[in-house]
Amino acid sequence: MGLALALLGAVSQGILWGIMVLGVFITYKLLDIADLTVDGSFALGGCVCAVLVVSGVDPLLAILAAMVAGMVAGAVTGFLHTVFEIPAILAGILTQIGLWSINLRIMGKSNTPLLKNATIFSEVTDATGLSTNVGAIIVGLIVAVVIIVALYWFFGTEIGSACRATGNNEAMVRALGVNTKVTKMIALTLSNGLVGLSGGLICESQKYADIGMGTGAIVIGLAAIVIGEVLWRVLPGAKLHAFGGRLASAVVGSVVYFLIRAIVLQMGMDANDMKLLSAIIVALALCVPVVWERYQLRRAYARASREVAAVDGSTAEGGR
């Protein structure tokens, strides 16, 4: 029973974090940038949301404010990266570090509980009588579907196509008259908006915000994307390149990540070791293709050598 509850909780968490994973997907997969702003903008979303809810703002409005705050954070990274040509990783780190102080300023302390306040989740469970986890799953699914549809639409538009192409071939995009500074700015803003939104959702679902809640978020995002891609690839009939499918697989990857996490925690692993496990998952996922290619090369060479040896051997026999 305890395990079932834990797994249900993991699914709801996975979906809500999945919104953040969609944000990471935009920068990491489409723009080809590892944007480290994410750790900061996730916590920013949580902090903004918590402070607003505590001060009596409508919980839905608070979540939208969290999204806007995330967008501003992304825009700052975009500004540093495009206008001043600071490498993307460094620009992200600078924003992330700055946000730590800003987040503390926003909350005035290192965590803010929302124990007595209504959240969008409590409103749904109160109105429908569903359990906390099921309510969170339903809310999360609605948000995730809306966002996937919106992203699918946006990246099919002229501006969205230009954003996708920017990560693919910047020189070509400029030659076709698109200012790639603008497209990068759009992608970073959009991405961190989703991350902030996710931070706000998590804050309301767990009923507190914490200054450290975003730590390691980028690695969770990357791990979820990697898991989602692997699942998508082994899924029969799935088209890897279908864009909607790739977006959905990012959220599914997030759910699977939190399921794995719940299971290993149930098995008695220390929660603090989870970050190490995440890092190992991502590192492995990045290593495997490289190792696989080397292995293929070596195998092809060995095969070719054997064939040559076989031919040599047979001619030698013929000569005898």
Place this chain on the structure above:
Amino acid sequence: MLKLTHVSKTFNAGTINEKRALIDCNLHLASGDFVTVIGGNGAGKSTLMNMIAGVYPIDAGTIVLDGKNISRLSEPARAQYLGRVFQDPMMGTAADMQIVENLAMAKRRGKTRTLAWGVTRAEKEEYAERLRELGLGLERRLTSKVGLLSGGQRQALTLLMATLTEPKLLLLDEHTAALDPKTAAKVLALTEKIVDERHLTTLMVTHNMNDAIRLGNRLIMMHEGRIIYDVSGAEKRSLTVQDLLQKFEEVSGGELANDRMLLS
């Protein structure tokens, strides 16, 4: 159509790697001119193209295209006037995107991007028609990723993309150099056909002296950042490779041809 006056560019000025890539270049192209550009390594051919396209800002001089001074415009801002094909087949297209998506982006070259759908149904038919003219069977692969195409196919596609919206000037920077001879000949024939049909003003860098003589109505030779020879009309038509080599030695006091130029 295109007028370069006293254009200069120095890379890494004031350092040990200083390179005067263009020195006081003056060039005037009439509308409909098809000019081939030859010269040894480091002569400034690609720099000339990049300066016109706005990849780097020029140090001095002016570039006027169709009466408009574009010297200080950014690369994306100049794109509406220019069609470009690069030496590297990978550079002209987005590999992870479909053939139609690439064409649709090229169709919108220089236009303000909106939130309208990236590829419309009507466009697809137009693209299929244009692809059919290439004769490579790409019209049957509209939704294939460009990354699946060969170098020659990608270069032909880039050429089509560069001319989809009629450019005031077509810049071809050794666009067949990375292809095998047979494919290069095919892409070159396509180039000729498209330029001819649409009377495009064209600047084509090539390392192949035969092509430089055979194609276009005018030929310029560059050396160490300067245009050292400019020939057109009947005089150009009667040129031979031997003439070019001789001309180069006369003007520069050195040998033009490297192995690559002689072998091709």
